[in-house]
Amino acid sequence: LAAGGALPVDVASAAVAGGRKVLVIGLKGEADERLQAFPYAGVEWGQIGRIVQLMSDHGGREVVFAGTVVRRPNFRAIGSLDMGALRLLPRLVAAMVGGDDTVLGNFLKVIEERGFELVGVADVAPDLVAVAGAVAGPRASAAGLVDAGVALTAARAIGALDSGQAAIVVNQRVVALEAAEGTDSMIKRVGDLVATGRVNWSGRAGVLAKCAKPGQDLRLDMPVIGPRTVELVAEVGLAGVVVEAGRVILAERAQTIAAAERTGTFVIADDGGGPADQ
Amino acid sequence: LAAGGALPVDVASAAVAGGRKVLVIGLKGEADERLQAFPYAGVEWGQIGRIVQLMSDHGGREVVFAGTVVRRPNFRAIGSLDMGALRLLPRLVAAMVGGDDTVLGNFLKVIEERGFELVGVADVAPDLVAVAGAVAGPRASAAGLVDAGVALTAARAIGALDSGQAAIVVNQRVVALEAAEGTDSMIKRVGDLVATGRVNWSGRAGVLAKCAKPGQDLRLDMPVIGPRTVELVAEVGLAGVVVEAGRVILAERAQTIAAAERTGTFVIADDGGGPADQ
Numbered sequence: 001l002a003a004g005g006a007l008p009v010d011v012a013s014a015a016v017a018g019g020r021k022v023l024v025i026g027l028k029g030e031a032d033e034r035l036q037a038f039p040y041a042g043v044e045w046g047q048i049g050r051i052v053q054l055m056s057d058h059g060g061r062e063v064v065f066a067g068t069v070v071r072r073p074n075f076r077a078i079g080s081l082d083m084g085a086l087r088l089l090p091r092l093v094a095a096m097v098g099g100d101d102t103v104l105g106n107f108l109k110v111i112e113e114r115g116f117e118l119v120g121v122a123d124v125a126p127d128l129v130a131v132a133g134a135v136a137g138p139r140a141s142a143a144g145l146v147d148a149g150v151a152l153t154a155a156r157a158i159g160a161l162d163s164g165q166a167a168i169v170v171n172q173r174v175v176a177l178e179a180a181e182g183t184d185s186m187i188k189r190v191g192d193l194v195a196t197g198r199v200n201w202s203g204r205a206g207v208l209a210k211c212a213k214p215g216q217d218l219r220l221d222m223p224v225i226g227p228r229t230v231e232l233v234a235e236v237g238l239a240g241v242v243v244e245a246g247r248v249i250l251a252e253r254a255q256t257i258a259a260a261e262r263t264g265t266f267v268i269a270d271d272g273g274g275p276a277d278q
Numbered sequence: 279l280a281a282g283g284a285l286p287v288d289v290a291s292a293a294v295a296g297g298r299k300v301l302v303i304g305l306k307g308e309a310d311e312r313l314q315a316f317p318y319a320g321v322e323w324g325q326i327g328r329i330v331q332l333m334s335d336h337g338g339r340e341v342v343f344a345g346t347v348v349r350r351p352n353f354r355a356i357g358s359l360d361m362g363a364l365r366l367l368p369r370l371v372a373a374m375v376g377g378d379d380t381v382l383g384n385f386l387k388v389i390e391e392r393g394f395e396l397v398g399v400a401d402v403a404p405d406l407v408a409v410a411g412a413v414a415g416p417r418a419s420a421a422g423l424v425d426a427g428v429a430l431t432a433a434r435a436i437g438a439l440d441s442g443q444a445a446i447v448v449n450q451r452v453v454a455l456e457a458a459e460g461t462d463s464m465i466k467r468v469g470d471l472v473a474t475g476r477v478n479w480s481g482r483a484g485v486l487a488k489c490a491k492p493g494q495d496l497r498l499d500m501p502v503i504g505p506r507t508v509e510l511v512a513e514v515g516l517a518g519v520v521v522e523a524g525r526v527i528l529a530e531r532a533q534t535i536a537a538a539e540r541t542g543t544f545v546i547a548d549d550g551g552g553p554a555d556q
Contacts, residue, residue: 153439154439154441157435157436157438157439158435158436158452158455160435161431161432161435161452162451162452163432163452163455164452164455167457168457173440173458174436174439174440174441174442174457174458175457175458176457176458176459177436177439177441177442177455177456177457178455179445179446179452179453179454179455180451180452180453180454180468180471180476180477181454181467181470181471181476182476189459189467190458192459193458193459198458198459198460199458
């Protein structure tokens with residue numbers, strides 16, 4: 001089940017490479033066009049009956065969710081709800097009010113009741129998961145490792161609020177915390193803060209941390225960084241990125257590593273025992 | 279010592295009303311022009327020697343800091359440093375790297391060493407401090423009180439990171455957390471999130487919470503809301519505001535209350551025992 005971004009392409013490729021018979025069900029308006037190179041069906045928001053039917057016709061048992069959703073569905077999307085969705089409507093409406101995780105959780109219950117098994121991106125494409133240590137780019141400075149530790153602490157604290165997954169720390173000061181705006185938007189905000197003089201530093205300094213929320217179901221929704229994340233981090237003058245090892249995906253891994261090398265941005269993965277030892 | 283915004287005007291008025299002999303030392307480019315109705319001297323960033331001289335000449339002993347600083351000083355401001363500042367330069371440079379609180383803390387040490395006593399806005403203008411209970415606007419709904427509790431929890435959690443003082447929660451979901459951008463900018467961001475469809479809700483819902491950081495020196499820097507805060511909250515469709523009783527200032531109190539009544543926005547103050555009982 002593919003939403004936006006390049007990650008679903010990586011996942012579908014890895015699934016085929018792993019010998020699986022793949023059907024990509026892409027969300028219209030979000031799914032990458034390259035996915036149509038695989039056996040493919042497009043669906044609209046709310047076509048839950050159609051999705052279940054497509055999955056049954058395909059004959060597979062494993063389901064993977066991948067990709068990002070830029071726009072959440074709202075009640076204007078009700079015109080595209082099919083009979084499968086209408087039967088679930090009371091549960092979904094209650095869930096939408098509670099946030100995206102709950103919508104996905106309810107949809108998951110439905111497909112599990114139909115005998116399908118949810119598997120994670122990490123199960124189908126394990127090479128995409130960040131492994132502890134230096135991932136790419138230059139060696140982190142001592143100051144960079146301190147900022148990485150502070151940023152991870154901040155990211156974990158807001159994760160515990162079920163808010164965002166990311167934080168930015170420059171010279172030990174927390175300058176941005178993610179909530180509904182998403183990681184890319186939060187990084188761009190730091191560029192605005194520099195432009196307006198609200199924050200300033202000299203040279204490259206500061207770290208973006210990204211980690212999973214404590215209770216996050218990694219089969220449904222695993223945190224992701226990609227080449228664009230690294231490019232944005234470099235554009236606003238941050239020195240590097242730290243991710244939680246084993247719980248964050250490197251989408252477009254080769255391009256992400258190339259972006260880190262090209263822009264001189266360190267990328268490290270922390271295994272929970274403090275900043276990654278290089 | 280006056281920076282930007284209307285709060286220093288309220289504080290100077292309250293000090294005069296309380297029988298104090300006042301000298302306002304205003305930061306050029308930030309201080310409100312109305313302050314020049316009081317005995318007044320303007321200073322540039324970094325004129326620490328001049329500030330101490332002005333204070334000594336005036337003969338007073340109590341010092342109050344009030345007002346907001348939109349732009350932090352940076353090293354380009356070094357041209358306006360006077361001899362008093364140059365003597366302190368190593369300490370201040372070290373402090374600037376550590377963030378605003380540390381700069382203020384070091385400046386405070388300097389003026390206390392000269393025999394001055396720092397007093398808080400709350401000491402000079404106690405009527406400006408939020409008192410527990412309903413402050414203004416309509417009665418909060420049950421859902422509003424729940425959001426207020428969740429938002430206060432989030433604001434306290436990020437305060438513990440020494441990040442921001444404010445959070446916004448809509449239907450129990452954390453949609454924005456403040457760090458370096460400031461409260462007004464964070465509220466406006468929620469308007470952008472609604473406009474781009476990343477968050478949505480029907481009617482007025484959601485709450486801005488603002489509180490002091492756990493270790494915050496309230497004599498130096500007390501959190502503030504004002505009429506503009508309430509107007510922005512209403513503009514983005516939030517239902518209300520909750521502040522921490524006894525630790526947040528209502529700047530331009532009458533206008534803040536009028537803004538709450540005019541825009542139908544509840545303003546409540548919580549005394550730490552859960553959402554304010556109305």
